[in-house]
Amino acid sequence: MKKVLRKAALLLLVGSSSLQMSALADVADRIVAVVGNEVIFKSEIDTRALMLRMQYPQLMQDTGLSRSILDGLIDQKIVLAKAQIDSISIDENSVVSMASDRFRELSTKFASKAEMESRLGKSSAGILEGIRQELRNQQLVDTLRRKKSAGVTVSYNEMMAFYAANREKIPQIPEEVSVSQIIKYPPVSEENRAQSLATIERIRKEVKAGADFAAMAKQYSQDPGSAQAGGDLGFIPKGQLIPSFENAAYALKEGQISDIVETRYGYHLIQLLSKEQASIHVRHILIVFDRKAGDFAGVIRQLEALRSDIVSGKEDFAAMAKKYSEDPASSAIGGQILLSGSTNPMFSPSSLRSQLQQIIATLKKSGDISDPQKIDPQQGESFYAIFRLNERKAAHTLDPEKDYTYLEELALNDKNQQLFSKWVQQLRKEVYVRTSDI
Numbered sequence: 001m002k003k004v005l006r007k008a009a010l011l012l013l014v015g016s017s018s019l020q021m022s023a024l025a026d027v028a029d030r031i032v033a034v035v036g037n038e039v040i041f042k043s044e045i046d047t048r049a050l051m052l053r054m055q056y057p058q059l060m061q062d063t064g065l066s067r068s069i070l071d072g073l074i075d076q077k078i079v080l081a082k083a084q085i086d087s088i089s090i091d092e093n094s095v096v097s098m099a100s101d102r103f104r105e106l107s108t109k110f111a112s113k114a115e116m117e118s119r120l121g122k123s124s125a126g127i128l129e130g131i132r133q134e135l136r137n138q139q140l141v142d143t144l145r146r147k148k149s150a151g152v153t154v155s156y157n158e159m160m161a162f163y164a165a166n167r168e169k170i171p172q173i174p175e176e177v178s179v180s181q182i183i184k185y186p187p188v189s190e191e192n193r194a195q196s197l198a199t200i201e202r203i204r205k206e207v208k209a210g211a212d213f214a215a216m217a218k219q220y221s222q223d224p225g226s227a228q229a230g231g232d233l234g235f236i237p238k239g240q241l242i243p244s245f246e247n248a249a250y251a252l253k254e255g256q257i258s259d260i261v262e263t264r265y266g267y268h269l270i271q272l273l274s275k276e277q278a279s280i281h282v283r284h285i286l287i288v289f290d291r292k293a294g295d296f297a298g299v300i301r302q303l304e305a306l307r308s309d310i311v312s313g314k315e316d317f318a319a320m321a322k323k324y325s326e327d328p329a330s331s332a333i334g335g336q337i338l339l340s341g342s343t344n345p346m347f348s349p350s351s352l353r354s355q356l357q358q359i360i361a362t363l364k365k366s367g368d369i370s371d372p373q374k375i376d377p378q379q380g381e382s383f384y385a386i387f388r389l390n391e392r393k394a395a396h397t398l399d400p401e402k403d404y405t406y407l408e409e410l411a412l413n414d415k416n417q418q419l420f421s422k423w424v425q426q427l428r429k430e431v432y433v434r435t436s437d438i
Contacts (some may be wrong), residue, residue, distance in 0.1 A: 091234030
């Protein structure tokens with residue numbers, strides 16, 4: 001168990017959810033490693049060990065934890081240097097958002113702000129900045145890891161060899177579901193549409209007259225996720241934006257500002273910062289449509305009518321989702337919900353917010369469709385939706401034949417991890433590394 005947890009700790013440091021907060025202890029600090037031109041302090045190791053033991057109490061008696069953390073930090077610094085050389089880019093906007101969420105989660109583990117600052121040896125602002133920097137490092141490492149694993153596959157023989165060697169260690173596959181949805185927003189009144197259009201037109205005139213786009217985004221944009229970052233959305237892969245927004249963005253030249261673009265969220269101004277073959281870096285200003293006074297009753301009636309036609313067999317759910325659902329990502333594939341970055345229609349209900357978990361729990365058998373439900377997202381406007389349970393798989397022990405895709409993914413991840421580790425070890429030979437006892 002200790003080996004498994006120490007491996008988990010290493011993963012937290014190198015490629016997942018580590019917390020880099022170099023708190024300086026009250027006693028004199030000292031250097032425990034030199035990696036190229038960078039140093040690692042013992043206080044940093046101690047702070048990381050404290051955080052991991054708070055998260056995993058089983059590590060309390062693990063005397064080798066500090067060494068695992070140090071090895072992970074050395075590898076991380078080596079890989080980050082390589083990422084910098086290769087000019088790896090990341091989504092800075094998502095880093096800011098995730099850092100805020102991680103900071104709020106961390107603060108709940110302490111009785112007060114003062115206790116947190118005392119235990120970690122930093123101000124709240126310093127802790128937040130440490131988390132932000134570490135998340136940025138994680139994204140750089142993960143991006144480089146994906147780049148290195150591009151094109152890697154596993155054969156059937158490799159997959160079965162992995163299963164034979166690890167079958168006793170593979171945990172039980174948790175419950176999985178496949179769910180489809182039809183989403184409807186209340187219509188926007190003509191008065192509100194006109195007000196929003198007048199506002200974005202005024203902003204566009206100021207920008208065209210020479211006003212700084214980022215400053216205008218900070219002042220006026222109503223997108224809570226990007227406004228404070230000057231509207232910066234970071235690099236976004238092709239196909240992940242609403243079509244009308246994406247088409248307008250890809251039509252721009254670097255530095256150019258779009259005409260007014262309408263999406264279901266509202267009116268946008270878009271500035272293209274840079275463009276690659278399969279991704280773009282953009283910033284935008286959004287003036288949202290106010291749907292608070294919208295016809296929610298009419299939306300409920302429409303969804304009830306759709307549900308009735310589908311249940312009676314008169315209509316097909318996928319066809320109705322393509323025709324009526326206002327979620328571009330899922331409507332294009334018949335309402336099928338896919339988790340971010342995944343092509344697998346099956347996912348664990350626990351990966352969803354509690355409100356959606358509760359709705360899906362009421363759907364007992366394949367084909368069951370919920371009544372219209374009001375959904376209140378953490379960000380953005382409320383909407384109504386109906387959900388269909390396509391399939392439910394109970395938690396079970398992995399079966400190589402029935403769970404072929406799941407096993408293939410495990411084997412591929414293991415192969416990629418081994419290849420990445422070998423590559424990191426090769427990089428170690430090219431970088432000066434000196435360590436001392438910790």
